Amino acid sequence: MDKQEEIKMLKAFSNANSTSGFEEEFVKLFKDSVSEIANVEIDGMLNLYASKKENKGNRPVIQLDAHSDAVGFITQAIRPNGLIKFVPLGGWVKYNIPALKVKVRNRDGEYIPGVVATKPPHFMTASERNNVPEVSDMSIDVGSLSREETINDFKIDTGCPIFVDVDCQYNEKSGLFFGKDFDDRFGAGAMVDVLDSLKGEEINFDLVAALSAQEEVGLRGAYVTARKVKPDLCIVLESCPADDTFEPDWLSQTGLKRGPMIRDMDTTFLPNPKFQQYACDLADKNNIPYTRSVRTGGGQDGAAIYYENAAPTIVIGIPVRYEHSPYCFSAYKDFKASVDLATAIIRDMTQEKLDSFKLL
Numbered sequence: 208m209d210k211q212e213e214i215k216m217l218k219a220f221s222n223a224n225s226t227s228g229f230e231e232e233f234v235k236l237f238k239d240s241v242s243e244i245a246n247v248e249i250d251g252m253l254n255l256y257a258s259k260k261e262n263k264g265n266r267p268v269i270q271l272d273a274h275s276d277a278v279g280f281i282t283q284a285i286r287p288n289g290l291i292k293f294v295p296l297g298g299w300v301k302y303n304i305p306a307l308k309v310k311v312r313n314r315d316g317e318y319i320p321g322v323v324a325t326k327p328p329h330f331m332t333a334s335e336r337n338n339v340p341e342v343s344d345m346s347i348d349v350g351s352l353s354r355e356e357t358i359n360d361f362k363i364d365t366g367c368p369i370f371v372d373v374d375c376q377y378n379e380k381s382g383l384f385f386g387k388d389f390d391d392r393f394g395a396g397a398m399v400d401v402l403d404s405l406k407g408e409e410i411n412f413d414l415v416a417a418l419s420a421q422e423e424v425g426l427r428g429a430y431v432t433a434r435k436v437k438p439d440l441c442i443v444l445e446s447c448p449a450d451d452t453f454e455p456d457w458l459s460q461t462g463l464k465r466g467p468m469i470r471d472m473d474t475t476f477l478p479n480p481k482f483q484q485y486a487c488d489l490a491d492k493n494n495i496p497y498t499r500s501v502r503t504g505g506g507q508d509g510a511a512i513y514y515e516n517a518a519p520t521i522v523i524g525i526p527v528r529y530e531h532s533p534y535c536f537s538a539y540k541d542f543k544a545s546v547d548l549a550t551a552i553i554r555d556m557t558q559e560k561l562d563s564f565k566l567l
């Protein structure tokens with residue numbers, strides 16, 4: 208793909224409305240992006256499997272993983288005054304939620320604009336000014352005057368998905384994207400780009416790019432994709448939180464324009480150490496910048512894939528500033544370096560190298 212095509216794709220991916228359990232809009236967009244370069248299958252949970260067209264069916268399999276959902280919300284109930292009581296989907300912190308612009312998808316599939324309601328400062332007590340309410344006390348307002356109006360006219364009731372409403376921008380000068388849901392639309396974009404780079408090319412393995420559902424609520428889709436794909440090797444393409452604006456230089460392990468982060472540890476996962484070192488060595492050989500990270504928080508699909516069948520797995524993370532908030536920064540060159548590294552690994556991989564990851 209050329210750079211302009213990549214930028215167009217990533218902006219469209221970021222703008223798609225897709226939160227856990229309500230991924231269909233993005234899954235369709237992803238399917239359209241790969242349907243000419245892969246054989247596509249979708250299961251009942253909306254996990255998507257894009258198999259490289261040259262796959263033979265009798266060779267070891269490399270699985271690529273990215274997830275289709277992003278953090279969002281779901282309507283729980285309509286309050287007597289017409290405001291919507293909601294529940295988060297995925298890992299939010301409460302101080303990022305008030306005054307957020309959202310879209311509620313109603314019973315007819317229409318997107319209704321709304322806002323997480325906040326009391327004007329004029330009416331706040333001193334203690335209200337200095338405290339963020341609990342999420343269970345927050346509401347979304349779509350401008351309705353009553354519970355009946357919200358349910359009957361706006362057609363919003365229990366179980367409607369709510370999406371963050373932010374339009375993605377790309378700044379040619381800085382090379383930065385600014386928008387929402389880069390976790391994990393940029394990983395998904397990287398999967399498309401890797402498949403595209405290898406289009407028509409013979410490699411030593413079968414290759415399946417699996418777009419998994421419901422990662423943000425417990426890696427649920429990836430357990431299913433790993434059972435189906437049965438990978439012999441796996442590369443997780445995640446969008447990973449950058450720490451370069453709040454950690455000192457010596458401790459910062461994921462930053463903008465420093466290349467992908469290759470994860471050594473998080474709360475769910477430790478990679479296969481030999482595969483991990485091999486990936487770093489290959490990045491060095493190809494002059495691809497990267498950082499390594501040891502995290503005491505977070506988790507990702509690699510844990511589920513590992514758990515299912517213990518295929519050597521690594522995580523290539525695209526740095527995202529302010530992940531799981533409505534406004535994120537990510538750099539084009541980090542996206543591209545992640546694609547280059549994943550593609551280089553796939554091209555370089557042999558059965559002998561794969562076997563060496565399992566030798567003591």
Ligand SMILES: [Zn+2]
Binds near residue numbers: 274390391422445507
């Ligand atoms: Zn993610």
